[in-house]
Amino acid sequence: MRNHSFRQWVIRGILLAVFSIMVFPLLMLFANSLMGKQELLETFGAVLADSGEYAGMRIFPAYPTLRAYVRLLLDSPEYFTAFWNSMIQTVGVVFGQLLAAVPAAWAFAQFHFPGKRILWLVYMILMILPFQVTMVSGYLVLNAAGLMDTRAAVILPGIFSTLPVFILRKTFAGIPGEILEAARIDGAGDLRIFFGIGIPLGVPGIFSVMILSFLEYWNAIEQPMTYLKTKSLWPLSLYLPQMVNSEAAAAFAASIVTLLPAVLLFFWGQDYLEQGIVASGRL
Amino acid sequence: MIPFLDVVRRSFLQAVGNGFVGLENYRTVLENKAFRLAAGNTVRFMLTCLPLLMILSLFLAVLVRKAVRFQRWMKTGFLLPMAIPAASVVIFFKLVFDEKGWLGRLTGALGMEAVDWLASDWAFLVLVACYIWKNLGYDIILWLAGLGAILGEQYEAARVQGAGEWACFWYITLPQLKETVFVTGLLSFVNAFRVFREAYLLAGDYPHESIYMLQHLFNNWFVNLDIQKMTAAAVMLVIVTGAAIVPLSIRKGEMDEKS
Numbered sequence: 001m002r003n004h005s006f007r008q009w010v011i012r013g014i015l016l017a018v019f020s021i022m023v024f025p026l027l028m029l030f031a032n033s034l035m036g037k038q039e040l041l042e043t044f045g046a047v048l049a050d051s052g053e054y055a056g057m058r059i060f061p062a063y064p065t066l067r068a069y070v071r072l073l074l075d076s077p078e079y080f081t082a083f084w085n086s087m088i089q090t091v092g093v094v095f096g097q098l099l100a101a102v103p104a105a106w107a108f109a110q111f112h113f114p115g116k117r118i119l120w121l122v123y124m125i126l127m128i129l130p131f132q133v134t135m136v137s138g139y140l141v142l143n144a145a146g147l148m149d150t151r152a153a154v155i156l157p158g159i160f161s162t163l164p165v166f167i168l169r170k171t172f173a174g175i176p177g178e179i180l181e182a183a184r185i186d187g188a189g190d191l192r193i194f195f196g197i198g199i200p201l202g203v204p205g206i207f208s209v210m211i212l213s214f215l216e217y218w219n220a221i222e223q224p225m226t227y228l229k230t231k232s233l234w235p236l237s238l239y240l241p242q243m244v245n246s247e248a249a250a251a252f253a254a255s256i257v258t259l260l261p262a263v264l265l266f267f268w269g270q271d272y273l274e275q276g277i278v279a280s281g282r283l
Numbered sequence: 284m285i286p287f288l289d290v291v292r293r294s295f296l297q298a299v300g301n302g303f304v305g306l307e308n309y310r311t312v313l314e315n316k317a318f319r320l321a322a323g324n325t326v327r328f329m330l331t332c333l334p335l336l337m338i339l340s341l342f343l344a345v346l347v348r349k350a351v352r353f354q355r356w357m358k359t360g361f362l363l364p365m366a367i368p369a370a371s372v373v374i375f376f377k378l379v380f381d382e383k384g385w386l387g388r389l390t391g392a393l394g395m396e397a398v399d400w401l402a403s404d405w406a407f408l409v410l411v412a413c414y415i416w417k418n419l420g421y422d423i424i425l426w427l428a429g430l431g432a433i434l435g436e437q438y439e440a441a442r443v444q445g446a447g448e449w450a451c452f453w454y455i456t457l458p459q460l461k462e463t464v465f466v467t468g469l470l471s472f473v474n475a476f477r478v479f480r481e482a483y484l485l486a487g488d489y490p491h492e493s494i495y496m497l498q499h500l501f502n503n504w505f506v507n508l509d510i511q512k513m514t515a516a517a518v519m520l521v522i523v524t525g526a527a528i529v530p531l532s533i534r535k536g537e538m539d540e541k542s
Contacts, residue, residue, distance in 0.1 A: 019361070022420070025364075025416075125524060128473055133517045137517075219368040219369055221370075221483065255373075270358070270362065273362065274362070
């Protein structure tokens with residue numbers, strides 16, 4: 001018994017060590033966001049303003065203040081613009097994906113049609129290809145449609161991502177055939193079955209997809225970088241790194257505000273996120 | 284309707300490759316020095332990261348399963364980096380890896396010379412660390428799902444016959460994880476391309492040459508509107524990935540039919 005509990009402590013020790021490394025950046029960002037301008041300069045002057053010898057490290061600010069947040073929220077309209085750009089972009093993609101991926105996944109899971117295997121293969125390859133490979137074709141299409149440098153250029157291609165289809169297909173395929181059979185005998189049509197049984201039973205999968213997509217597009221860099229030239233359309237993911245150079249004092253607070261929506265959503269929906277990851281692992 | 288739209292998109296993809304691009308472009312690309320550097324770096328990155336990440340995450344997943352308490356907390360912590368946007372941690376990485384940053388301070392205290400980590404050969408390792416930090420949780424969850432599917436009775440039976448911890452892992456766990464190994468590898472590979480975000484935000488268009496990836500190259504070609512080179516390279520990448528995926532998925536299809 002003694003031996004057993006010793007092993008438990010070793011396991012906990014290792015896990016805790018890794019856990020700390022994983023969480024450390026977030027804690028530091030948060031702690032630093034509470035520092036005043038002066039304290040920041042004293043501590044990190046070496047890195048941020050090229051003065052002093054080495055950057056210091058403080059886990060607890062000596063004079064915690066919310067001034068950085070106040071300044072960020074009141075005095076930086078550009079940050080607000082970027083924040084809303086991010087919101088529009090992300091929410092647009094997430095809801096668009098639902099409209100596109102839910103029916104597509106349902107079709108893959110429930111119907112047999114010619115060329116299904118081939119089409120599925122194409123989907124799989126599309127999922128694996130990195131953005132940079134499909135970037136040219138995307139550009140050609142968007143350019144021909146006159147959508148370059150608009151929000152639609154980021155949102156539209158995002159809507160037709162393939163990962164949600166994979167996850168949702170798995171969810172829909174898990175619906176027991178007997179239920180559908182029973183509905184059909186009772187005279188329900190395909191549409192009725194889709195809306196009355198498929199969607200309600202698929203809700204957990206739909207949540208998983210929404211969370212995964214939100215995290216992905218909140219963090220999107222390649223797409224806006226390629227398709228958006230106008231800086232006032234830039235999302236936070238592009239705007240923030242510039243801010244680090246120009247307004248270091250507010251940069252920590254800005255980083256925290258930027259990650260807040262994603263992290264809050266993560267805490268709320270961790271179970272769905274895990275389910276989504278598991279589903280993505282069962283291609 | 285959606286598959287149809289997708290086919291349209293795909294047709295563009297092929298039209299670009301087959302339309303007016305002869306083999307000449309392929310030769311230019313293959314002879315291009317930047318392409319060779321980038322392709323080499325990408326391959327090297329994959330070969331370093333994927334085994335490292337997969338072994339580390341499998342190890343941790345096994346530990347998490349063995350841990351009696353705090354499992355949920357651990358998962359929260361491991362998954363958290365996934366939710367943190369790359370842009371937010373840029374400033375943190377600056378603090379760590381700047382010439383005068385924390386890492387420099389540490390090595391300075393140990394009597395080593397401080398370097399600007401991102402502008403030296405170390406940049407490669409920084410990027411590897413970055414990738415592992417971000418993707419560890421994802422892979423752990425995948426492994427946990429795979430491990431959870433193995434029946435507990437098998438272990439009990441083996442233990443009754445005197446099998447040790449290690450033998451159990453080697454003869455029961457690993458063989459049944461084959462499928463999970465494949466999928467985890469595949470998804471880690473997909474996610475590995477996203478490390479470009481961190482690389483780009485930290486080091487810009489033209490980073491140190493040890494982390495100049497295919498993604499940088501494509502991006503720079505795009506900026507110069509070097510469409511021919513891009514399409515040729517894209518088609519090659521599609522063929523390479525397709526060649527890897529098709530046999531695997533056919534095998535998988537056969538397995539699905541059997542079961």
